[in-house]
Amino acid sequence: MNATEETRKPRVGLFVTCLVDLFRPVVGFSAVKLIEAAGCEVDVPMTQTCCGQPAYNSGDRADTRAIAENTIRAFEGYDYVVAPSGSCAGMLKKHYPGLFRGDPTWEKRTEAFAAKVHELVSFLADEMKVTSVAARHDGSVTYHDSCSGLRELGISAQPRALLASVEGLTMREMRDPDVCCGFGGTFCVKYPDISNAIVEKKTETIREAGAETLLAGDLGCLMNMAGKLSRQGSGVEARHVAEVLAGMTDEPPIGKGGR
Amino acid sequence: MQVTSPAFKQNARGALADVQLQKALGNVRAGFIDKRRKAMDALPEFDRLRDEAKAIKDHALASLDLYLEAYETKVKASGGHVHWAATAEDARGIILDICRAVGARTVTKGKSMITEEIELNDFLEGNGIRPVETDLGEYIIQLRGEHPSHIIAPAVHLNKEQVEEDFRRVHDHLPVARDLSEPESLLAEARRVLRAQYFEADVGITGANFLVAETGTSMIVTNEGNGDLTQVLPRVHVVVASIEKIVPTLNDAAQILRVLARSATGQDMSVYTTLSTGPRQEGDPDGPEEYHVVLLDNGRSSMLGTEFQDMLRCIRCGACMNHCPVYHTVGGHAYGWVYPGPMGAVLTPSLIGVDKSGHLPNASTFCGRCEAVCPMRIPLPRMMRHWREREFERGLNPATQRWGLGFWAFFARRPSLYRLGASIGIPLLSLFGRRKGSFGTLPLAGGWTKHRDLPSPQGRTFLQQWRDRDTLRQEART
Numbered sequence: 168m169n170a171t172e173e174t175r176k177p178r179v180g181l182f183v184t185c186l187v188d189l190f191r192p193v194v195g196f197s198a199v200k201l202i203e204a205a206g207c208e209v210d211v212p213m214t215q216t217c218c219g220q221p222a223y224n225s226g227d228r229a230d231t232r233a234i235a236e237n238t239i240r241a242f243e244g245y246d247y248v249v250a251p252s253g254s255c256a257g258m259l260k261k262h263y264p265g266l267f268r269g270d271p272t273w274e275k276r277t278e279a280f281a282a283k284v285h286e287l288v289s290f291l292a293d294e295m296k297v298t299s300v301a302a303r304h305d306g307s308v309t310y311h312d313s314c315s316g317l318r319e320l321g322i323s324a325q326p327r328a329l330l331a332s333v334e335g336l337t338m339r340e341m342r343d344p345d346v347c348c349g350f351g352g353t354f355c356v357k358y359p360d361i362s363n364a365i366v367e368k369k370t371e372t373i374r375e376a377g378a379e380t381l382l383a384g385d386l387g388c389l390m391n392m393a394g395k396l397s398r399q400g401s402g403v404e405a406r407h408v409a410e411v412l413a414g415m416t417d418e419p420p421i422g423k424g425g426r
Numbered sequence: 427m428q429v430t431s432p433a434f435k436q437n438a439r440g441a442l443a444d445v446q447l448q449k450a451l452g453n454v455r456a457g458f459i460d461k462r463r464k465a466m467d468a469l470p471e472f473d474r475l476r477d478e479a480k481a482i483k484d485h486a487l488a489s490l491d492l493y494l495e496a497y498e499t500k501v502k503a504s505g506g507h508v509h510w511a512a513t514a515e516d517a518r519g520i521i522l523d524i525c526r527a528v529g530a531r532t533v534t535k536g537k538s539m540i541t542e543e544i545e546l547n548d549f550l551e552g553n554g555i556r557p558v559e560t561d562l563g564e565y566i567i568q569l570r571g572e573h574p575s576h577i578i579a580p581a582v583h584l585n586k587e588q589v590e591e592d593f594r595r596v597h598d599h600l601p602v603a604r605d606l607s608e609p610e611s612l613l614a615e616a617r618r619v620l621r622a623q624y625f626e627a628d629v630g631i632t633g634a635n636f637l638v639a640e641t642g643t644s645m646i647v648t649n650e651g652n653g654d655l656t657q658v659l660p661r662v663h664v665v666v667a668s669i670e671k672i673v674p675t676l677n678d679a680a681q682i683l684r685v686l687a688r689s690a691t692g693q694d695m696s697v698y699t700t701l702s703t704g705p706r707q708e709g710d711p712d713g714p715e716e717y718h719v720v721l722l723d724n725g726r727s728s729m730l731g732t733e734f735q736d737m738l739r740c741i742r743c744g745a746c747m748n749h750c751p752v753y754h755t756v757g758g759h760a761y762g763w764v765y766p767g768p769m770g771a772v773l774t775p776s777l778i779g780v781d782k783s784g785h786l787p788n789a790s791t792f793c794g795r796c797e798a799v800c801p802m803r804i805p806l807p808r809m810m811r812h813w814r815e816r817e818f819e820r821g822l823n824p825a826t827q828r829w830g831l832g833f834w835a836f837f838a839r840r841p842s843l844y845r846l847g848a849s850i851g852i853p854l855l856s857l858f859g860r861r862k863g864s865f866g867t868l869p870l871a872g873g874w875t876k877h878r879d880l881p882s883p884q885g886r887t888f889l890q891q892w893r894d895r896d897t898l899r900q901e902a903r904t
Contacts, residue, residue: 351791
């Protein structure tokens with residue numbers, strides 16, 4: 168009997184997402200720490216780029232498919248594929264299969280891949296049955312439900328449950344946490360005025376909540392809200408929920424300097 | 427109605443700067459969202475009812491031709507007439523002929539989006555026939571020379587003070603001292619004026635929420651009772667309905683009714699549910715002498731069998747727009763044609779062409795709330811994306827967008843080039859932005875920085891750092 172085979176840890180391929188890779192690596196390292204703490208082994212394929220949403224949501228199927236094939240090739244060997252984003256995980260899990268429907272070589276392959284994909288926090292809570300984290304955060308937070316994570320993957324209770332286990336943390340829910348922040352990927356630059364009107368309403372509810380820190384599970388939404396809060400001169404700090412859950416909040420919050 | 431969908435961006439800018447409109451849109455939450463929520467919470471089987479309602483419509487659409495023919499047979503058997511209209515123009519012509527045959531001068535109208543779609547009011551007026559809208563909201567916007575900004579609440583873009591002003595302007599017999607400050611007093615005034623019109627009208631025109639194949643019945647749901655008076659008092663009743671309103675049986679209609687009003691206004695049922703089957707029969711106390719149904723296609727049959735067929739399940743409850751963050755900020759008129767909000771963003775390109783209405787399916791954050799609340803489970807974001815695909819195939823998107831996308835995709839498809847580019851560009855960007863933490867302006871990022879700061883990258887990319895960490899680990903091992 169092979170002992171190492173018996174106790175082999177699940178191997179997780181981290182799909183770090185392009186925004187985390189480029190703008191906020193600490194979210195990636197927080198994800199690694201959390202996944203390892205849940206008893207998994209983490210690997211990061213170097214051939215990953217982006218999930219393809221900018222092309223997909225612009226109607227460009229050919230580029231989307233090429234990008235999807237690249238992602239599937241890079242990740243299909245792992246036990247799990249985990250992304251610190253509901254939007255990108257939703258793309259991999261819910262939208263990739265539709266791209267290859269009816270394709271004899273790719274359809275089954277994509278479905279097998281999609282079945283392994285999870286968003287980070289729901290992976291910890293639902294798959295790894297993590298009920299608490301070993302982290303401390305002295306202060307109050309409010310949590311925004313990013314749309315894709317909420318409506319495509321049903322992520323809402325999991326981050327709140329794990330945040331409740333963080334020592335010193337107080338949750339102050341905002342009004343309508345499930346309403347879109349106005350980011351919408353390329354939407355925010357295609358229709359900047361409408362996007363702005365939506366995020367203005369969002370930052371109003373964030374300020375009303377009276378929390379020191381805004382958390383969410385998607386960096387796109389966070390950069391939008393943090394960018395607006397910064398423009399409005401608000402003191403509310405923004406972080407990815409993984410940073411708080413991993414206790415990795417030494418870096419300045421999103422959009423703040425000081426290094 | 428002039429199509430202004432190509433000017434969506436300008437329309438939206440105007441809407442955002444319109445103080446009255448913004449105030450009125452602020453009422454949508456309490457007026458629709460909260461009420462719908464309460465209705466859902468009170469009915470635990472709501473989601474199951476949605477599945478059943480969806481299945482009924484899917485079944486009807488799969489055999490649309492058979493059910494339409496069955497419906498026609500039943501209408502004829504009850505003494506009514508059925509007219510098939512392939513286009514809006516055909517429908518207008520048919521309705522005009524019916525009106526002329528009875529020498530009609532005044533036509534009362536129940537609330538109907540289909541008559542908006544075929545631009546009936548302007549057409550009738552141009553032919554010397556006076557249309558009178560009898561739904562309060564429709565009456566108000568007719569006074570103002572506007573079009574509905576919402577499919578079930580046509581005047582939702584207005585505040586009561588504006589309506590008072592309109593009434594004082596048009597109802598010139600009103601004494602100055604007459605109180606018109608509350609919705610109730612406005613309603614009483616409209617009702618007083620409209621009562622006389624019902625008796626004067628030669629023809630009453632209504633839409634239909636359902637056409638029942640089993641019985642040849644048309645059904646409308648209203649809250650004011652105006653629809654009943656419109657169809658019962660004049661000599662002639664004309665129903666104008668699009669072909670996808672068909673359901674097989676009365677039971678089916680009753681099933682869908684259970685999700686309709688709850689999704690629309692949060693009511694269990696609308697105040698009036700009115701069934702019409704043919705003209706007045708022997709022994710009926712009232713009813714029209716003639717009963718006509720105009721069945722409009724206007725592009726719908728060409729949606730059958732395509733990725734847009736699901737849109738034909740729509741029962742026009744308005745829940746999608748009530749929950750849409752984009753609709754909340756720009757209102758219905760900005761969409762530039764008859765149907766606003768998410769359902770309009772899918773339907774409008776089908777009916778008038780995506781070349782004219784390309785902004786509509788693009789102006790969505792894909793937040794998915796519309797699909798989440800749709801009682802008929804219509805995958806609205808997915809279909810908006812399909813329209814974007816049609817646009818992309820035909821090269822209709824702006825050139826700058828296509829170039830930007832092409833540039834990005836070139837790298838996203840080539841991992842090593844992507845990594846190389848990022849490992850040079852990102853640390854450089856971070857160098858400039860690190861101290862402040864964000865950029866107020868940045869070349870090529872004007873769309874972003876116009877309204878918000880752009881957070882600066884933290885430093886080297888995650889993949890760079892990870893590779894270094896891996897290398898160190900391996901060195902430590904050897």
